[in-house]
Amino acid sequence: MLVRIVRMTFQTDKVADFHTIFRQSQPVIRSFPGCLHVELLQDTANPLIYSTLSHWENAAALEAYRQSDFFRETWSKTKALFSDKPLAFSLHPVTIT
Template sequence: MFVRIVKLSFAEENIDTFLANFEIIKFKIRNFEGNQLLELYRDKHNSNVFFTYSYWDAESDLENYRNSELFKGIWAKTKPLFNAKPEAWSVDKLASLK
């Protein structure tokens, strides 16, 4: 499994636009081939900071998504909303306890 964490920081006036768009596209991302999980988090102390966690079968699945028309359309709508450069990490899950 391949895990991707992305930190997104938005201008305050753009948060509602981001959330409305995420509501529309979240199932498209989740149903993209190779995606196993999509989660959106909001920082408790900085309400303009969000994190996405996505689980992929393989790194190539994430790359296929990042090169897709779906991603290009999402990025075109999301990029102008940022107030800081997004940060992303690709990580391996070492432990998960429930």
């Protein structure tokens, strides 16, 4: 499994626009092959900072999603709302025995 986190900071007057985009996009993202989970989180100290947390079967499934027309269109609309550069990273769960 692969965990993807994308941290985004929005312009004050664009948060509602982002909410609309995410509300419409979330079910579509969840239906992509290999997507196991996707949710939206808000920073406790700064309400303009949101993170998406998604779980994917593997890196290939995430990459297929990122290469889709849906992702390109949605990301284009979303990044126009940013007030700062986004931060994205992928992680693998680790079990320590």
